[in-house]
Amino acid sequence: MTSSSSHDRLLDRLGEVAVRIGLNIAPGQQLLITAPLDAVPLVRRITEHAYRARASLVTPFFSDDEMTLARFHHAPDAAFDVAAGWLQGGMANAYRDGAARMAITGGNPVLLSNEDPDRVARANKASSLAGRPAMELITNFAINWNIVACATPAWAAQVFPDDAPDVALARLWDAIFLASRVTVDDPVAAWTEHNTTLHRRADWLNERRFAALHFTGPGTDLTVGLADGHAWAGGSEPARNGIVCNPNIPTEEVFTTPHALRVEGHVRATKPLFHQGTLIDGIEVRFEGGRIVETHATRGLPVLERILATDEGASRLGEVALVPHSSPISRSGILFRNTLFDENASSHIALGQAYTKCMLDTDGQTPEQIVARGANSSFIHIDWMIGSAEINVDAITQDGGREPLMRHGEWANPV
Amino acid sequence: MTSSSSHDRLLDRLGEVAVRIGLNIAPGQQLLITAPLDAVPLVRRITEHAYRARASLVTPFFSDDEMTLARFHHAPDAAFDVAAGWLQGGMANAYRDGAARMAITGGNPVLLSNEDPDRVARANKASSLAGRPAMELITNFAINWNIVACATPAWAAQVFPDDAPDVALARLWDAIFLASRVTVDDPVAAWTEHNTTLHRRADWLNERRFAALHFTGPGTDLTVGLADGHAWAGGSEPARNGIVCNPNIPTEEVFTTPHALRVEGHVRATKPLFHQGTLIDGIEVRFEGGRIVETHATRGLPVLERILATDEGASRLGEVALVPHSSPISRSGILFRNTLFDENASSHIALGQAYTKCMLDTDGQTPEQIVARGANSSFIHIDWMIGSAEINVDAITQDGGREPLMRHGEWANPV
Numbered sequence: 003m004t005s006s007s008s009h010d011r012l013l014d015r016l017g018e019v020a021v022r023i024g025l026n027i028a029p030g031q032q033l034l035i036t037a038p039l040d041a042v043p044l045v046r047r048i049t050e051h052a053y054r055a056r057a058s059l060v061t062p063f064f065s066d067d068e069m070t071l072a073r074f075h076h077a078p079d080a081a082f083d084v085a086a087g088w089l090q091g092g093m094a095n096a097y098r099d100g101a102a103r104m105a106i107t108g109g110n111p112v113l114l115s116n117e118d119p120d121r122v123a124r125a126n127k128a129s130s131l132a133g134r135p136a137m138e139l140i141t142n143f144a145i146n147w148n149i150v151a152c153a154t155p156a157w158a159a160q161v162f163p164d165d166a167p168d169v170a171l172a173r174l175w176d177a178i179f180l181a182s183r184v185t186v187d188d189p190v191a192a193w194t195e196h197n198t199t200l201h202r203r204a205d206w207l208n209e210r211r212f213a214a215l216h217f218t219g220p221g222t223d224l225t226v227g228l229a230d231g232h233a234w235a236g237g238s239e240p241a242r243n244g245i246v247c248n249p250n251i252p253t254e255e256v257f258t259t260p261h262a263l264r265v266e267g268h269v270r271a272t273k274p275l276f277h278q279g280t281l282i283d284g285i286e287v288r289f290e291g292g293r294i295v296e297t298h299a300t301r302g303l304p305v306l307e308r309i310l311a312t313d314e315g316a317s318r319l320g321e322v323a324l325v326p327h328s329s330p331i332s333r334s335g336i337l338f339r340n341t342l343f344d345e346n347a348s349s350h351i352a353l354g355q356a357y358t359k360c361m362l363d364t365d366g367q368t369p370e371q372i373v374a375r376g377a378n379s380s381f382i383h384i385d386w387m388i389g390s391a392e393i394n395v396d397a398i399t400q401d402g403g404r405e406p407l408m409r410h411g412e413w414a415n416p417v
Numbered sequence: 418m419t420s421s422s423s424h425d426r427l428l429d430r431l432g433e434v435a436v437r438i439g440l441n442i443a444p445g446q447q448l449l450i451t452a453p454l455d456a457v458p459l460v461r462r463i464t465e466h467a468y469r470a471r472a473s474l475v476t477p478f479f480s481d482d483e484m485t486l487a488r489f490h491h492a493p494d495a496a497f498d499v500a501a502g503w504l505q506g507g508m509a510n511a512y513r514d515g516a517a518r519m520a521i522t523g524g525n526p527v528l529l530s531n532e533d534p535d536r537v538a539r540a541n542k543a544s545s546l547a548g549r550p551a552m553e554l555i556t557n558f559a560i561n562w563n564i565v566a567c568a569t570p571a572w573a574a575q576v577f578p579d580d581a582p583d584v585a586l587a588r589l590w591d592a593i594f595l596a597s598r599v600t601v602d603d604p605v606a607a608w609t610e611h612n613t614t615l616h617r618r619a620d621w622l623n624e625r626r627f628a629a630l631h632f633t634g635p636g637t638d639l640t641v642g643l644a645d646g647h648a649w650a651g652g653s654e655p656a657r658n659g660i661v662c663n664p665n666i667p668t669e670e671v672f673t674t675p676h677a678l679r680v681e682g683h684v685r686a687t688k689p690l691f692h693q694g695t696l697i698d699g700i701e702v703r704f705e706g707g708r709i710v711e712t713h714a715t716r717g718l719p720v721l722e723r724i725l726a727t728d729e730g731a732s733r734l735g736e737v738a739l740v741p742h743s744s745p746i747s748r749s750g751i752l753f754r755n756t757l758f759d760e761n762a763s764s765h766i767a768l769g770q771a772y773t774k775c776m777l778d779t780d781g782q783t784p785e786q787i788v789a790r791g792a793n794s795s796f797i798h799i800d801w802m803i804g805s806a807e808i809n810v811d812a813i814t815q816d817g818g819r820e821p822l823m824r825h826g827e828w829a830n831p832v
């Protein structure tokens with residue numbers, strides 16, 4: 003629990019870190035913020051810091067869980083194939099004209115768990131389709147962008163179900179402030195140091211140029227081939243508009259592009275996946291030639307199957323990421339039920355679209371050439387967690403050799 | 418004062434009237450809602466009623482007074498020439514694709530009164546310019562649209578400054594519910610009857626085809642020539658998409674298009690004007706050849722002068738409207754400090770853009786041809802009040818005759 007004035011100070015710091023470290027917003031930039039209604043106080047702090055950093059115009063888009071549910075409860079069936087293409091198109095235009103993007107996460111992780119999975123899937127697909135032009139500018143890293151979290155009562159109730167609402171909310175805020183490194187005396191210095199650590203690990207992996215990663219553990223024996231000319235990334239990085247930003251706050255991962263055709267074996271998820279308001283638990287899948295050919299889940303299987311059917315790339319991998327099991331988020335022992343946190347507590351893989359920035363020498367290459375090197379293409383990008391203290395990772399070298407990369411969830415060698 | 422459950426019932430009715438009478442939303446239509454953050458409960462009622470009426474997708478845009486002020490207090494000076502053209506363009510695309518529009522009014526009427534008038538004017542101009550394509554679809558009545566009001570603490574404090582905040586808010590809600598005709602047993606029937614009354618008055622005026630209106634009273638001796646082939650409108654009307662809607666809730670006016678070149682004489686405003694967060698009081702202007710050639714105001718003169726300088730059409734009239742002084746809003750005796758209410762308590766004129774629907778036989782005519790008939794063109798449309806119990810209006814007939822139209826603010830002849 004934090005006192006009210008201490009909460010206000012930490013909220014202001016989170017806003018400052020999101021603007022200065024997360025976005026590193028440039029003078030004259032416009033800023034688009036998407037946020038749940040409960041995030042109004044954080045959005046106000048972010049807005050003030052953005053204007054102090056000489057942003058020209060901050061435009062917030064607040065979403066409301068009640069309005070989302072009203073659609074599922076009262077709208078006609080045909081509505082679920084409709085999306086706000088005009089708004090997604092407008093946002094894509096904003097990014098092309100130089101705007102930065104901030105997404106505030108914190109909605110109810112199971113908002114749609116009791117809704118018809120078919121309608122949920124259709125609504126998600128319509129919205130992914132409409133959002134593709136904007137999403138491409140994000141996955142191509144054309145602009146500086148950032149995701150940061152806001153505790154909300156509905157999210158806190160899911161994370162700390164045994165606590166009173168105000169206690170749960172305060173505990174979730176404490177966890178967010180800690181993971182976002184704003185509880186230290188000088189958050190900006192802490193982030194600079196943290197970025198250096200992540201850069202060192204990514205640089206070391208880039209020097210080694212491994213051919214594949216082999217994950218083993220309970221229920222898992224998975225070989226993830228890496229794309230030709232893959233690049234490891236982690237921490238702060240320059241977007242294509244030249245601005246060095248930290249797309250995720252918090253972030254603990256180093257990550258790269260798997261080869262879409264070279265993933266073999268089976269893998270068991272180590273945490274449930276909360277995707278667009280639905281819960282998918284007990285995931286086990288088997289890959290052949292890069293493609294998922296067998297799918298199990300103890301909960302939410304219909305939703306998972308619909309996700310995999312989105313398009314050709316939805317059943318192949320677009321990202322593989324390594325996170326030591328001793329990361330601060332993991333050590334907190336909290337299952338956040340939110341990808342931004344859970345993926346930074348655990349090594350993970352992502353179904354769907356690859357990040358162009360995780361491929362070397364793409365300048366001048368066509369999208370087809372980049373795909374031919376193994377980078378997956380899809381409307382979706384969904385991370386799910388496969389790391390734990392029981393997982394070992396071996397690196398396979400280009401000449402077929404093998405060396406330990408992680409043991410019991412920890413890096414086998416320091417950098 | 419209303420009890421909490423009675424408030425909830427009236428709020429729900431206001432949402433229903435806004436959707437069914439205001440928009441008359443069609444199955445499959447998308448709906449865009451702009452609203453202050455304090456309007457969340459009303460937006461939720463509107464959203465549910467829209468989905469029940471088979472809307473496909475409701476997208477809310479919430480604005481926040483604190484974020485608006487943060488820009489004036491912290492953003493760099495160049496920011497005030499920037500607007501969200503990408504968003505206005507996206508909204509225009511939504512309207513072209515058939516979406517309906519709901520605007521919820523209720524912000525602080527004097528939010529920007531202490532800010533630099535030059536910056537306020539520049540920000541308004543940038544936003545009017547960016548919003549022109551969307552605004553044209555509204556003024557052309559291409560789509561069904563509606564403005565409805567939500568009481569907010571900041572607005573209530575301006576209307577009832579001597580009351581405690583909760584009393585002021587409850588009194589403002591009571592006034593809104595009453596003026597919006599949702600306190601009767603059957604609001605839909607009440608609106609049908611009210612629309613019939615307004616249609617009868619507009620039909621009578623259209624049959625008479627007067628050449629001009631002559632307003633006289635304290636400080637006022639103004640002749641407003643009417644455009645060639647002007648049409649009087651009032652109450653519900655079909656938009657060009659075929660949907661019969663009530664653009665304003667409440668509405669008490671019948672209104673038409675003045676001739677942009679044929680306004681002569683001087684006029685004194687009978688109420689202060691609250692425009693985009695600034696107050697302009699004690700307005701007196703003189704027209705020659707349709708154009709304002711002399712401008713006085715006891716408060717906010719710099720803002721008024723900047724408004725008139727927006728473009729050529731900003732100092733000419735685009736609307737003249739007649740409202741009997743005995744209208745329910747006027748009888749309430751409340752100065753609402755909000756145009757939607759104050760213009761429906763008083764005869765008024767509007768600077769700037771004319772409504773195409775207030776011109777006969779425009780199908781197949783170019784914008785230039787419509788302008789040649791006297792319909793004014795401008796980025797702005799700003800209503801201000803010139804009616805009171807002390808104002809008489811004579812109608813000038815096409816052959817130069819004169820007959821009494823309003824005496825002491827009331828219609829001289831029943832219809």
Ligand SMILES: [Zn+2]
Pocket residue numbers: 255257321323345350385
């Ligand atoms: Zn990742």
Ligand SMILES: [Zn+2]
Pocket residue numbers: 321352383384385
């Ligand atoms: Zn990812």
Ligand SMILES: [Zn+2]
Pocket residue numbers: 670672736738760765800
């Ligand atoms: Zn009017």
Ligand SMILES: [Zn+2]
Pocket residue numbers: 736767798799800
């Ligand atoms: Zn008007």
